[in-house]
Amino acid sequence: MPNTTHNTASGNGSAPTLLQVAARAGVSLKTASRAVNGEPRVADQTRAKVLDAAHDLGFQLNRAASLLARGIVSNVVGLITGDLSNPFYSALAKGVEQELRTQDMQLTVASSDEEPDRERELIDEFVTRQIRALILVSTIDDHRAMQAIQDRGIPVVFVDRSGIGIGADSVVLDNHEGTRSAIEHLIRRGHRSIGFIGDLSRLETHRQRFEGFVEAMGAHGLDPNRWERHGAHNLATAREACYNLLTQPDPPTALFTSNNRITVGALQTMSELGVAPALIGFDDFELADVLGVTVVAHDPVDMGRIAAQLAIEAIERRRTEPSSVVIPTRLLIRGSGERTAPATATGGNTKSG
Amino acid sequence: MPNTTHNTASGNGSAPTLLQVAARAGVSLKTASRAVNGEPRVADQTRAKVLDAAHDLGFQLNRAASLLARGIVSNVVGLITGDLSNPFYSALAKGVEQELRTQDMQLTVASSDEEPDRERELIDEFVTRQIRALILVSTIDDHRAMQAIQDRGIPVVFVDRSGIGIGADSVVLDNHEGTRSAIEHLIRRGHRSIGFIGDLSRLETHRQRFEGFVEAMGAHGLDPNRWERHGAHNLATAREACYNLLTQPDPPTALFTSNNRITVGALQTMSELGVAPALIGFDDFELADVLGVTVVAHDPVDMGRIAAQLAIEAIERRRTEPSSVVIPTRLLIRGSGERTAPATATGGNTKSG
DNA sequence: CCCGCGTGCGACAGCGCTGTCATTGCTAGA
DNA sequence: TCTAGCAATGACAGCGCTGTCGCACGCGGG
Numbered sequence: 001m002p003n004t005t006h007n008t009a010s011g012n013g014s015a016p017t018l019l020q021v022a023a024r025a026g027v028s029l030k031t032a033s034r035a036v037n038g039e040p041r042v043a044d045q046t047r048a049k050v051l052d053a054a055h056d057l058g059f060q061l062n063r064a065a066s067l068l069a070r071g072i073v074s075n076v077v078g079l080i081t082g083d084l085s086n087p088f089y090s091a092l093a094k095g096v097e098q099e100l101r102t103q104d105m106q107l108t109v110a111s112s113d114e115e116p117d118r119e120r121e122l123i124d125e126f127v128t129r130q131i132r133a134l135i136l137v138s139t140i141d142d143h144r145a146m147q148a149i150q151d152r153g154i155p156v157v158f159v160d161r162s163g164i165g166i167g168a169d170s171v172v173l174d175n176h177e178g179t180r181s182a183i184e185h186l187i188r189r190g191h192r193s194i195g196f197i198g199d200l201s202r203l204e205t206h207r208q209r210f211e212g213f214v215e216a217m218g219a220h221g222l223d224p225n226r227w228e229r230h231g232a233h234n235l236a237t238a239r240e241a242c243y244n245l246l247t248q249p250d251p252p253t254a255l256f257t258s259n260n261r262i263t264v265g266a267l268q269t270m271s272e273l274g275v276a277p278a279l280i281g282f283d284d285f286e287l288a289d290v291l292g293v294t295v296v297a298h299d300p301v302d303m304g305r306i307a308a309q310l311a312i313e314a315i316e317r318r319r320t321e322p323s324s325v326v327i328p329t330r331l332l333i334r335g336s337g338e339r340t341a342p343a344t345a346t347g348g349n350t351k352s353g
Numbered sequence: 354m355p356n357t358t359h360n361t362a363s364g365n366g367s368a369p370t371l372l373q374v375a376a377r378a379g380v381s382l383k384t385a386s387r388a389v390n391g392e393p394r395v396a397d398q399t400r401a402k403v404l405d406a407a408h409d410l411g412f413q414l415n416r417a418a419s420l421l422a423r424g425i426v427s428n429v430v431g432l433i434t435g436d437l438s439n440p441f442y443s444a445l446a447k448g449v450e451q452e453l454r455t456q457d458m459q460l461t462v463a464s465s466d467e468e469p470d471r472e473r474e475l476i477d478e479f480v481t482r483q484i485r486a487l488i489l490v491s492t493i494d495d496h497r498a499m500q501a502i503q504d505r506g507i508p509v510v511f512v513d514r515s516g517i518g519i520g521a522d523s524v525v526l527d528n529h530e531g532t533r534s535a536i537e538h539l540i541r542r543g544h545r546s547i548g549f550i551g552d553l554s555r556l557e558t559h560r561q562r563f564e565g566f567v568e569a570m571g572a573h574g575l576d577p578n579r580w581e582r583h584g585a586h587n588l589a590t591a592r593e594a595c596y597n598l599l600t601q602p603d604p605p606t607a608l609f610t611s612n613n614r615i616t617v618g619a620l621q622t623m624s625e626l627g628v629a630p631a632l633i634g635f636d637d638f639e640l641a642d643v644l645g646v647t648v649v650a651h652d653p654v655d656m657g658r659i660a661a662q663l664a665i666e667a668i669e670r671r672r673t674e675p676s677s678v679v680i681p682t683r684l685l686i687r688g689s690g691e692r693t694a695p696a697t698a699t700g701g702n703t704k705s706g
Numbered sequence: 707c708c709c710g711c712g713t714g715c716g717a718c719a720g721c722g723c724t725g726t727c728a729t730t731g732c733t734a735g736a
Numbered sequence: 737t738c739t740a741g742c743a744a745t746g747a748c749a750g751c752g753c754t755g756t757c758g759c760a761c762g763c764g765g766g
Binding site for chain 4: 380381382383384387393394395396399418420421422423424
C-alpha cells in the first residue's frame with residue numbers, strides 16, 4: 001500500500017524535480033510534464049502513475065522554470081504605494097488583489113515611503129523580477145524615463161496621481177471638484193475664514209485639491225491664502241500645522257483637511273485644544289461616522305479594482321490608447337461640516353479687505 | 354555621441370537579453386554576465402562597453418533565469434493574512450516588508466479572507482512560485498499537512514496564531530494575560546456585569562482572550578457566560594452582537610471587545626444607541642486617543658518585523674529548533690475603561706446568585 | 707492487404723542565465 | 737631566456753521546464 005503522505009523526499013531540503021517524478025513513474029520527462037500540466041494525449045493510466053509519483057515525492061512545479069521555458073515572463077503584477085499601513089493604500093491593495101485574483105494573476109507589493117529614489121529602486125527591482133504590469137501610486141514628478149518600461153511591454157497604470165510626461169493609463173479622483181464642492185458647502189454655512197491643510201505641494205492630488213479650494217474661495221471673494229498650510233505629510237506635521245492654525249490670534253472658523261491622515265491629525269489636535277471648528281476632510285475613514293466627521297468620500301477598494309482591470313486589459317493588448325479614468329467623489333454629511341460660523345466671524349476675510 | 358535614452362529596443366515589446374547586450378558590446382555572453390553582475394576579472398574598459406550597451410538596450414537582468422541558473426530558488430518571502438485592508442494586517446505587512454528590505458529580500462502578499470480553503474490554495478500557489486519562506490496568519494486549524502512544506506526547506510512562521518500540530522516558528526501575543534488584566538481593570542472599577550464580544554471560536558487568539566476573560570471573572574466569583582457573544586467576525590456581525598447585548602433588559606455595565614474591528618463596531622453601536630458602558634478593546638487603533646478608548650495595546654509592525662527575522666534566520670539555517678516568541682501587551686488608559694459602574698448594578702452577577 | 711490517420715509517447719533543443727574549466731597573452735622571478 | 741602565475745576572456749554544459757517533431761502502434765476503409 002503506497003504511502004499517502006509526501007514523505008519520500010522528507011528532510012532532503014531541496015524540491016524534487018519533474019525528472020525525478022518521471023523516473024519514479026517510469027516515463028519520460030515530457031510525458032510527466034504533460035500529465036502534470038493536464039495536457040491531452042496522455043493515457044489515463046499513465047497520467048495516474050505520474051500523478052501518484054508526483055504526490056509521493058511532494059512535487060510542485062517550478063513556476064519560474066516553466067515560465068522561462070514557455071517564454072512567458074510571469075503572471076505577477078507589481079503594486080507600489082506610499083505606505084502599506086495607510087488605510088487608503090491598503091484598501092487600494094485589497095481592490096487590486098481582488099481583481100487580479102479573478103484573472104489568476106498574482107500581486108506583489110512594496111512601499112516607497114513616498115520617497116522618489118526608493119520608488120525608482122523598487123521599480124527596477126520589479127522589472128528585473130519580470131513583473132507583468134506595474135501599478136503605481138507615484139511620488140516621482142517626472143515619468144518620462146518610465147516610457148522605457150512600457151516599451152518593453154510592461155504596462156504601467158498610475159493610481160491616485162497620474163503619470164507626468166508619459167502616455168499611460170491612470171485612475172484618479174476628481175480632486176478639484178470634490179474639494180470645490182466641500183468648500184462651497186462650508187461657505188453656504190456662513191464660513192468666510194476657512195483653513196486649508198494640505199500635503200506636500202509636490203503631489204499632484206494635493207495641488208488639484210488646493211486649486212479646488214482656491215476656486216471656491218475666489219468665487220465668493222474670499223482670500224484663499226490666509227489660512228493655508230502645506231507639507232503636512234504625516235501625523236506629526238499635520239498636527240503641527242493644525243495646532244499652528246488654530247492657536248493663532250484669529251483662527252479660521254472652518255477647516256478643510258486634504259487627506260485622511262491630516263484629518264486624523266486635525267481631530268487629535270482639535271480634541272487636545274478643546275475647540276471645534278467646522279471640519280471637512282478629504283477621504284473617508286473608519287470611525288468617521290462615530291466621530292461625525294463630514295468627508296469627501298470615495299471608494300479606494302474600487303479604485304484598486306479599476307486599476308487592476310486597466311492593467312489586465314493592457315497586458316492582453318485589448319487596448320492601444322492609454323485610458324484615463326476619473327472617479328467622482330461625494331460629500332458625506334455627518335455633522336462636522338455643518339457647524340455654522342459664529343456670527344462675529346462673518347465677513348472677516350474678503351479679498352479686498 | 355551615444356544616445357543616452359534606452360530607445361534602441363523601443364517598441365519591440367520584448368525584453369532584450371544578455372546575449373543581445375554581449376553582441377552589441379562585442380564580447381561573449383559570459384563576459385557580459387560578469388560585467389552586469391559586478392564580478393571581478395573584467396577589464397574596466399570592457400565593463401564600461403558592456404554597461405553602455407546594456408543601458409542603450411534598456412537591459413534588465415532576468416532574475417528568474419538568473420536564479421534558476423544558480424540553483425537558487427528565489428528571494429521572495431510570502432505573507433498570507435486574513436484581509437489586507439484590516440489595519441492590523443497591513444501594519445503587520447509593513448513590519449515584514451521593512452525587515453525583509455534590510456536583507457534584500459522581497460515580499461509578496463495575499464489575503465485568505467480568513468477562509469481555510471482559500472488559504473490552502475494560496476499556500477500551494479506560493480510554493481509553486483518557489484518562495485523562500487512563508488509567513489502565515491493562519492485560519493486553518495490543523496497544520497500537520499504543512500510539515501511537507503518545511504521538509505522541502507521552506508520555513509514557515511506563524512504570526513498571531515500559532516501552528517497546530519506542527520513544529521514551526523511562531524510570534525504571538527500574550528492574549529490571555531492581556532485580556533485578564535483588562536478585565537481585572539474593569540472589575541476594580543466596580544463592574545460586575547461585563548460583556549465579552551469575541552471573534553470566531555475557531556480562532557486560537559480568540560480562545561485565549563476568552564480564557565483570560567473567564568479566568569478574571571472566575572477569580573472574582575463572577576459569571577463569565579452571561580454576556581458572552583462569539584462569532585463577531587466583521588463589522589456587521591460585531592455591531593449586531595453589540596446591539597443585542599446592549600438592548601437586552603439587563604445590559605452589562607462594561608464591555609470587552611476582543612479585536613479592533615469589534616471595538617469599532619461596538620463604538621458605532623454605542624454611538625447609535627446613545628449609551629456609554631465602560632469599554633476596553635483588544636488592539637490599539639487609529640483615533641482611539643481622540644475617542645478616549647482604553648485598549649490592550651501592542652505593536653503589529655513590530656510583530657511583523659520579528660516574524661520576518663525568524664524567517665530569515667530559518668532561511669539561513671542559523672537555528673534548528675523552532676522558536677516561539679510571545680509579545681507582551683500593555684493596557685493603554687484613555688478613559689473608556691475607567692468609567693465606573695453605576696452603584697445599582699453592583700453585585701448583580703455573582704456566580705452563586 | 708495496404709495506406710492513412712489518430713493516439714501515446716519520447717528525443718532534443720532551447721528559454722536566459724551562471725558555474726566550471728580552458729585558453730590566451732602578459733609580466734615577474736629564476 | 738624560460739616558466740610560473742595571473743588577469744582577462746570565452747566555450748560549454750546545465751538549472752527545470754516546455755515546444756516541436758518524429759516514431760511506433762493500432763484501427764478502419766478502399
